[in-house]
Amino acid sequence: MERDATLTPHPCDVVVAGAGLIGLACAHAALREGLSVAVIDRDFEGDRASHGNAGGIAVSESTPISVPGLFFKAAKWLIDPLGPLSVSPAHLPRALPWFLAFNRVSRPQHYAAISHALAALNHRVYDDLLPVLEDLGMRSALYRRGALTVYESDAAFAADSREWAFKRELGVRWHALGGADLRALEPALAPVFKHAVMLEDWAHLSDPRALVTAWRARVVALGATLIRGDAEHVDVSRTQAPAVVLTSGQRVGGRQIVVACGAWSATLAKSVGDRVLLDSERGYNTTLPESAATLAREVIFAERKFVATPLDIGLRIGGAAEFAGLSAPPNYRRADALMALGRRFIPGLNEQGATRWMGHRPATPDSLPVIGRSPHADAVVYAFGHGHLGLTQSATTGALVADVLMRRTPRVDLAPYAISRFSP
Ligand SMILES: Cc1cc2nc3c(=O)[nH]c(=O)nc-3n(C[C@H](O)[C@H](O)[C@H](O)COP(=O)(O)OP(=O)(O)OC[C@H]3O[C@@H](n4cnc5c(N)ncnc54)[C@H](O)[C@@H]3O)c2cc1C
Structure with missing residues (x-):
């Protein structure tokens, strides 16, 4: 069930902006840590990369x-x-x-380093994806x-x-x-x-849209609040609690904010003070x-x-x-x-x-996603930029974001995915 932002009890532990595969994976992983979660999207049913992709679990890429x-x-x-x-x-x-x-x-030196960073994520994919599919009742869809x-x-x-x-x-x-x-x-x-x-x-899925639908239903069943709205910026000014501010002017406050708006994420990162090439x-x-x-x-x-x-x-x-x-x-x-x-x-x-x-x-130009905390605002965590591999790396990204949210040492070294790599 969706709610109007004004009716939402604030702040919750985590506000996730974006309900594609990546945002839902982060929300799901946070809920399983026992955190309270609100998910914002301008159109939960609407079209997005996560719906129409080729369905490949492309761990070889x-x-x-x-x-x-x-x-x-x-x-x-x-x-x-x-x-x-x-x-x-x-x-x-x-x-x-x-x-x-x-x-x-x-250039050869970058190429090798990026490949190792991609492999580090891809090696984990089934460890993270299989339990998620199990939890969604979708194991047979793989x-x-x-x-x-x-x-x-x-x-x-x-x-x-x-x-x-x-x-x-x-x-x-x-x-x-x-x-x-x-x-x-x-x-x-x-x-x-x-x-x-x-x-x-490599594997493939029965239908990527069905996965999005099941994942959204599961995060709602686990207690997430869905908020329909267009995120305009992230407010991390010291005067108020961190919040995603919608174009309507409404604030959705959370102790931590996850930016997972796919190809639309750069504007929100910029509002925090982080540059990204996306x-x-x-x-x-x-x-x-x-x-x-x-x-x-x-x-x-x-x-x-x-x-x-x-x-x-x-x-x-x-x-x-x-x-x-x-x-x-x-x-x-x-x-x-x-x-x-x-x-x-x-x-x-x-x-x-x-x-x-x-x-x-x-x-992103280096084919690596952006995963990790903002260097400018401790409350903000990024999860976007997965290019050709967003379905493949979705559950792994959720697991890594949960590590970040819980302030544990992440199961993969997140340095190669830091947003600071785009800073001049
Ligand atoms: C043709 C094609 C084939 C592909 N094939 C594969 C494949 O085989 N395997 C694979 O792993 N990957 C594949 N991909 C890539 C994969 O689909 C994407 O990497 C992945 O879906 C990205 O997910 P996301 O959640 O980051 O973005 P999206 O799915 O785009 O979700 C972003 C969400 O954010 C919301 N949003 C954006 N801005 C705002 C805002 N300001 N306020 C509120 N909400 C907002 C949008 O409404 C949307 O719901 C393919 C992609 C394409 C296009």
Whole structure:
């Protein structure tokens, strides 16, 4: 049940701003510590990244997006208006500092350090996620069938060999397959793939939206108050108790405040005095309800930069990285371009009832989330910026935020995820 902010008993122990997967994970973990929690969202049922994502528990993705040499490849992609990467000219001036930082982190020393920091989170994922799914009654919604990265050409497979070797050093379990083995595993794929990599620990979920709904219901059952409102800023002035101030002027006070507003979090961090480079990396997909059983597991098409996941609610085909800000309308021709690839590489799809979607990945230039306490305000804790891995790292982020809220030594060293890394 939702409440008007004016009716809420204040202050509670923790106010969480944002009710996507990350905010709900933090709220859930805090409630399980015995803390009282209020969760603010401007629209609890409304669309968000957490609803329409590809559903992958992508624990193998322990290298940053900004790989050495990517800038040159990216320049080529940008020529194709519906290619895997696009930057809107109107958004470019605002995005420039983000892209400069993105380029910087591809240097070898940063690349290795970031990869180890991503791996530290990804190694914990099932330790944290399985008990949460159990508690939500959703254990059977997780399909632990691995995922396949597929290659059309020998050259592309060879070009990725160093990255695969590095991932193995990071603890990622994988094995290579030839075309015939791949066809035996996924007969619906077009017979054009020469190589595949089986990512043994990857899993996928039946339906990401169902997880959000169940998680929200669970935090309410555990006693959280849901408050509908648009968070305008965080007030940590010394004169009053810490509070999230809504655009209506109402204050939602809490002893500690968790900022978990996904791609919208930078404004709230700024109000606390913390700078962050955060952009919306907009992604697209199409869900085909009549083609759900076409594949057995998630497939990542290495050269074409798209993925297909067999969710219970349909085969979801998508990808793309579009930088156009938070308010530009979706360009669904991107979803159509990805769908055209889907038709080509998974022939015979039934497209009846297909639905298209766009969502805002909260992206930092170094692919690391922001998790930890604000250096400017002891009452404020950050949990945002999970980019491509917000579903994967949701329960782990909740567990880490609970450590921070309880002032315990966190189970993972949080230094690499500190917001202070963005300070000049
Ligand atoms: C196409 C695509 C595919 C993806 N595939 C995967 C995948 O396979 N695996 C994976 O792990 N991740 C995937 N992701 C990433 C993942 O979906 C995100 O990282 C994750 O959902 C982010 O969750 P969040 O809670 O931080 O943000 P959101 O889900 O965006 O939630 C933020 C919430 O904050 C609220 N909010 C924002 N501002 C305010 C405000 N001022 N006041 C009140 N409320 C506010 C919003 O209403 C929203 O509910 C994918 C993303 C996309 C777009």
